[in-house]
Amino acid sequence: MVTAEIESSLLKLNPTDRAHLAETLLQSLNISDDRVERLWVKESESRYAAYNRIEINPLVCHGKPVVRGTRVPVAVVLGALGGGDSFEQVLEDYPTLCREDILASLDFAGQLSRFEEHTLEMAV
Secondary structure (H helix, E strand, O other), X not given: OOHXXXXXXXXXXXXXXXXXXXXXHHHHXXXXXXXXXXXXXXXXXXXXXXXXXXXXXXXXXXXXXXXXXXXXXXXXXXXXXXXXXXXXHHHHHOOOOXXXXXXXXXXXXXXXXXXXXXXXXXXX
């Protein structure tokens, strides 16, 4: 298989299966369990950051993705960063946000740009 085919196949796996595959591969290459655990935790923290901090609720901002517990749309956070604002400027403009909320917004946008199917629970 060429790299593009492998990448395409890996992107079709859910995060748990990807982590299992990575663990199996690393073990076959004699990489320690400790390093496998650190890699899995890092992947899990990154992958689920958006799920913990971003919500879609039809009663808040017309169902647009927002930072959980606020009315700050993810699009506003991304627009500010894209317009050249620093993290500090965004945090100053939106005091209800923290650095992790900005990172989760970026993570959420990154997941969407991969054209993968992701499910976020809707609050009702």
